[in-house]
Amino acid sequence: MSRAQIGAVSLCLVMNLIDGFDLLMISFVGPTIAKAWHLAPSQLGLLFSAGPAGMAFGALFLAPLADRIGRRRLTLIFLAVASLGMLGASVSQGFGQLLAARAVTGVAIGVMAASLPVLASEYANNKRRGMAVALITTGYGLGAIIAGIATSQLVGPYGWRSVFVFGGVATAIIFAIGLRYLPESIDYLVARRPDNALARLNRILVSMGRAQVDELPEKAPAPRKVALESLFRGNNAVRTVLVWVAFVAAQTTYYFTSSWTPSLLLKAGMSTQQGLSGGVLFAIGGVLGAVLLGVLASRFEARRLTAAYFVAGALALVLFSVSLGSLGSALVVAVLVGLLATGTVSGINVIVPALYPTEARATALGIAGAVSRVGAILAPLFAGFLVQAGWGPGSMYRIFALAPLVGALATILLVRGMSARGARGSSPAAAEVAEGTATQA
Numbered sequence: 001m002s003r004a005q006i007g008a009v010s011l012c013l014v015m016n017l018i019d020g021f022d023l024l025m026i027s028f029v030g031p032t033i034a035k036a037w038h039l040a041p042s043q044l045g046l047l048f049s050a051g052p053a054g055m056a057f058g059a060l061f062l063a064p065l066a067d068r069i070g071r072r073r074l075t076l077i078f079l080a081v082a083s084l085g086m087l088g089a090s091v092s093q094g095f096g097q098l099l100a101a102r103a104v105t106g107v108a109i110g111v112m113a114a115s116l117p118v119l120a121s122e123y124a125n126n127k128r129r130g131m132a133v134a135l136i137t138t139g140y141g142l143g144a145i146i147a148g149i150a151t152s153q154l155v156g157p158y159g160w161r162s163v164f165v166f167g168g169v170a171t172a173i174i175f176a177i178g179l180r181y182l183p184e185s186i187d188y189l190v191a192r193r194p195d196n197a198l199a200r201l202n203r204i205l206v207s208m209g210r211a212q213v214d215e216l217p218e219k220a221p222a223p224r225k226v227a228l229e230s231l232f233r234g235n236n237a238v239r240t241v242l243v244w245v246a247f248v249a250a251q252t253t254y255y256f257t258s259s260w261t262p263s264l265l266l267k268a269g270m271s272t273q274q275g276l277s278g279g280v281l282f283a284i285g286g287v288l289g290a291v292l293l294g295v296l297a298s299r300f301e302a303r304r305l306t307a308a309y310f311v312a313g314a315l316a317l318v319l320f321s322v323s324l325g326s327l328g329s330a331l332v333v334a335v336l337v338g339l340l341a342t343g344t345v346s347g348i349n350v351i352v353p354a355l356y357p358t359e360a361r362a363t364a365l366g367i368a369g370a371v372s373r374v375g376a377i378l379a380p381l382f383a384g385f386l387v388q389a390g391w392g393p394g395s396m397y398r399i400f401a402l403a404p405l406v407g408a409l410a411t412i413l414l415v416r417g418m419s420a421r422g423a424r425g426s427s428p429a430a431a432e433v434a435e436g437t438a439t440q441a
Contacts, residue, residue: 001124001125001128002207002208002209004123004183004204004207004208004209005123005124005125005208007181008119008120008123008181008182008183009120009123009124009132009135009136011177011178011181011182012116012117012119012120012123012136013120013135013136013138013139014139014174015075015079015112015116015139015174015178016112016113016116016136016137016139016140016143017139017140017142017143017146018079018082018143018167018170018171018174019082019109019112019113019116019139019140019143020139020140020141020142020143020144020147021143021144021146021147021150021167021170022082022085022086022105022108022109022143022167022171023051023052023055023105023106023109023140023143024051024140024143024144024147024258024259024283025144025147025150025151025163025164025167026047026048026051026102026259027048027144027147027258027259027260027261027262027263027279028147028148028151028152028163028262028276028279029151029155029160029163029164030044030047030048030259030262030263031044031262031263031266031272031275032155032160032272033047033098033160034263036160037094037095039095040384040388041384041385041387041388042381042384042385042387042388043095043384044263044384044387045380045381045382045383045384045385045387046099046381046384047095047098047099047102048255048259048260048380048381048383048384049376049377049378049380049381050099050102050103050106051102051103051105051106051109052106052255052373052376052377052380053103053106053373053377054102054103054104054105054106054107054108054109054110055106055107055109055110055113055373055376056110056370056373056376056377057106057107057110058078058106058107058108058109058110058111058113058114059110059111059113059114059369059370059373060110060370062074062078062107062110062111063110063111063113063114063115066114066115066118066185066188067188067191067192068192070184070185070188070189070192070194071115071118071119071184071185071188072119072182072183072184072185072188073184074111074115075111075112075115075116075119075178075182076175076178076179076182078107078108078109078111078112079108079112079171079174079175079178080172080175081104081105081107081108082105082108082109082112082171083168083169083171083172083175084104084168085101085102085104085105085108085168086101086105086164086165086167086168086171087164087165087168087169088100088101088104089101089102089105089164089168090161090162090164090165090168091161116136116139117133117136117137118185119182119183119185120132120133120135120136121133122185122186122187123183134290134291134294137290137346137349138287138290138291140286141283141284141286141287141290141338141342142283142287144258144279144280144282144283144286145280145283145284145287147163147167147283148262148276148277148279148280148283149280150163150166150167151163151276152273152276152277154166183204183207184200184204186201186204189201189204189216190216190217190219191219193216197216198213198215198216201213201216230360230363231356231360231363231364231367236356236360239355239356239414240364240368242410242411242413242414243348243352243355243364243368243410243414244368244371244372245406245407245410246306246310246348246407246410246411246414247348247352247368247369247371247372247375248371248372248374248375249310249344249375249403249404249406249407249410250310250341250344250345250347250348250372250375250404250407251345251372251373251374251375251376251379252375252376252378252379252400252403253313253317253341253344253375253379253400253403253404253407254341254342254344254345254376255375255376255377255379255380256379256380256383256400256403257282257317257337257338257341257400258279258282258283258286258338258341259379259380259383260380260383260396261275261278261279261282261334261337262275262276262278262279263275263387264387264393264396264397265278265279265324265330265393267387267392267393268324268325268330268392268393268394270327270330274327274331277331278330278331278334279334281331281334281335281338282334282335282337282338282341283338284335284338285334285335285336285337285338285339285340285342286338286339286341286342287342288335288338288339289309289338289339289340289341289342289343289346290342290343290346292339292343293305293306293309293343293346293347293350294346297347297350301415302347302350302351302354303351303411303414303415304415305347306343306344306347306348306350306351306411307408307411307412307415309340309343309344309347310344310404310405310407310408310411311404311405311408312340313337313340313341313343313344313404314401314402314403314404314405314408315401316333316336316337316340317337317397317398317400317401317404318397318398318401319333319336320333320334320336320337320397321393321394321395321396321397321398321401322394324393324394340404341404344404344407348368348372349365351411351414352364352365352368353365355414375403379400379403383396383400386399
């Protein structure tokens with residue numbers, strides 16, 4: 001890969017890291033805000049859910065604008081919006097204003113989450129493409145780690161608003177760097193042919209050390225659109241429902257643990273610093289979980305591996321619930337919980353494309369990702385109501401251990417269903433699925 005390609009992928013990673021900071025820092029600073037403003041646990045749950053809710057809206061309704069105005073422009077626009085959302089949160093004077101600012105930030109992150117992996121994929125070469133996309137997915141975890149460290153250093157001397165200011169300024173700096181260095185999507189230039197598309201394409205090619213072209217390549221035929229109802233025809237119906245159940249379960253587990261772990265550690269009797277440490281260790285485990293799943297997926301069948309992650313994740317939540325009385329044990333198990341919770345989300349993203357024929361894969365993954373936001377939105381909110389109802393931290397981790405068990409069951413049924421169809425020897429679509437699974441492995 002040329003220096004320009006490495007730079008483009010690296011910039012996408014840094015932008016995703018900033019997104020992770022902006023989205024997940026509320027988990028660390030939330031308890032301080034709740035104490036300062038005397039918020040009820042249900043209100044804190046709303047704050048935790050506002051970001052994922054905004055993400056769902058941005059990904060569904062605004063991210064498709066990238067095909068019209070370009071991924072670079074859309075990414076930069078919403079990077080600026082994310083910065084404004086963070087700075088707006090820093091000057092909010094009440095719960096409603098802060099909730100609105102968090103939702104705006106979530107909308108911006110939802111748009112960028114759909115664009116950055118695509119840009120990174122385009123600028124990586126064939127050999128490094130999988131690694132590039134995997135690195136991008138670690139950005140959220142790395143951002144969460146920085147959020148925990150920043151909160152521990154800033155809240156004491158400067159107050160909780162300083163963490164939002166730090167995030168807003170950092171996002172603005174990355175926006176300025178992206179304005180100068182982030183390249184446009186080559187696919188967009190070729191497919192949409194905006195003004196000066198040829199000149200812009202040649203500038204990108206030169207920066208990558210490639211020869212210039214005299215004319216734009218011939219347009220590729222537009223991919224055939226796949227209707228939503230096609231995901232429910234024949235065997236696809238059961239498969240799609242199981243995928244949705246597994247994805248919702250994975251997001252429920254991840255967003256409950258990532259949002260509430262610092263707060264619940266405080267409620268379990270630990271100090272503010274110890275609660276922050278638990279959140280940071282959870283995030284570190286998340287980064288390790290995504291990387292480890294990628295390594296293991298090259299050796300084991302992805303559906304069985306994801307089912308194993310789910311089962312182990314449920315056991316880890318129960319273990320965490322009984323380790324809260326010991327600081328050392330709880331912090332060690334926090335790493336394991338983060339590793340498994342993040343690994344299940346990564347695992348679902350790996351297995352979904354292999355379950356459908358080529359023409360339906362993008363639609364299936366996009367719709368499944370949108371449906372999974374139900375878990376991301378409702379899990380922190382439901383947890384807030386449980387805290388308000390008097391549930392203890394240990395009981396909450398045990399009740400949420402049901403979610404990965406449901407995900408494990410759905411994933412195991414996917415494994416059995418595909419094995420049975422493979423044994424009977426079925427349609428060309430099934431053969432393509434098997435081929436896709438082998439390619440993934």
